[in-house]
Amino acid sequence: MTTDGLPVLHTLRRGIPGTTPLVLLHAFPVDHRMWWDVTNLLPGDRTVLAPDLPGFGTSPSGPDVAEMVGADRDVPSVDVMGDGVAAALDQAGVTRAVVAGLSMGGYVAMSILERHPGLVAGLGLLDTKATADDDAARAARLEMARTVLADQRVEAVFGMRTSVLGATNRISRPDLVERIEGWIGDQGPNAVAWAQRAMATRPDRRDLLAAYTGPALVLVGEEDELSPVRVARQMAYLLPDSDLIIVPRSGHLTSNESPQPVASGLSRLLRRADAARPVA
Numbered sequence: 001m002t003t004d005g006l007p008v009l010h011t012l013r014r015g016i017p018g019t020t021p022l023v024l025l026h027a028f029p030v031d032h033r034m035w036w037d038v039t040n041l042l043p044g045d046r047t048v049l050a051p052d053l054p055g056f057g058t059s060p061s062g063p064d065v066a067e068m069v070g071a072d073r074d075v076p077s078v079d080v081m082g083d084g085v086a087a088a089l090d091q092a093g094v095t096r097a098v099v100a101g102l103s104m105g106g107y108v109a110m111s112i113l114e115r116h117p118g119l120v121a122g123l124g125l126l127d128t129k130a131t132a133d134d135d136a137a138r139a140a141r142l143e144m145a146r147t148v149l150a151d152q153r154v155e156a157v158f159g160m161r162t163s164v165l166g167a168t169n170r171i172s173r174p175d176l177v178e179r180i181e182g183w184i185g186d187q188g189p190n191a192v193a194w195a196q197r198a199m200a201t202r203p204d205r206r207d208l209l210a211a212y213t214g215p216a217l218v219l220v221g222e223e224d225e226l227s228p229v230r231v232a233r234q235m236a237y238l239l240p241d242s243d244l245i246i247v248p249r250s251g252h253l254t255s256n257e258s259p260q261p262v263a264s265g266l267s268r269l270l271r272r273a274d275a276a277r278p279v280a
């Protein structure tokens with residue numbers, strides 16, 4: 001599905017018209033392909049849409065998406081990612097969906113909840129956090145952005161092929177390490193730098209979660225070193241109506257390390273969103 005100048009929405013599965021679709025937002029620094037493993041395990045009646053976030057995969061660059069949504073081309077932001085996805089969904093005729101994101105995708109899901117609340121029938125936050133970066137994390141991101149732009153290569157983020165995995169799978173799943181390296185290698189330095197600058201300025205969204213009364217899922221790998229379990233527990237505590245799932249023997253990339261519990265959690269979130277839907 002293409003929408004000129006907006007993030008490209010990949011239809012991973014076409015479900016029965018009239019059912020609430022599921023929108024899956026990918027992590028950094030990969031693209032929509034990370035959702036393939038989960039999609040195969042989701043209920044067949046649901047449409048599953050997975051955008052490539054600005055600059056990643058097949059999508060236009062961050063500055064181009066910013067221009068399309070009326071934002072400043074020179075200011076990378078997670079809100080540009082969220083506004084771009086919301087505009088692409090609107091163009092595709094999607095007015096309400098369960099919106100779930102992993103890590104960077106979670107930051108984008110929270111932006112969509114804040115800026116386009118009517119779109120969100122249910123919220124899935126996987127291996128992510130609602131807090132802003134501290135000064136050290138922000139500085140590290142800006143340094144990483146400078147490095148990839150200076151190198152004009154993404155080698156500087158190849159370390160994530162293992163750091164996104166749990167200690168167990170780093171050793172036992174060389175196939176997964178290789179797939180992730182392939183996905184990272186397909187991204188461009190401009191996308192990586194733009195996203196790092198965008199994430200560096202994202203706001204704290206804990207108050208947003210506390211005020212959201214719709215159905216939510218918080219899911220985390222028990223070996224996640226980037227968005228650890230204690231952070232997931234805090235988000236689940238803040239959200240008034242949330243399920244918390246802690247996935248054993250999995251790290252940050254639960255979507256690929258343990259797709260079955262991720263699919264089960266998302267399926268239950270879809271059912272809860274249906275049950276919560278106001279009757280016309």
Ligand code: MLT
Nearest residue numbers: 027028102103104105226
């Ligand atoms: C991700 O997996 O998307 C990243 O770890 C997000 C981040 O850098 O905060």
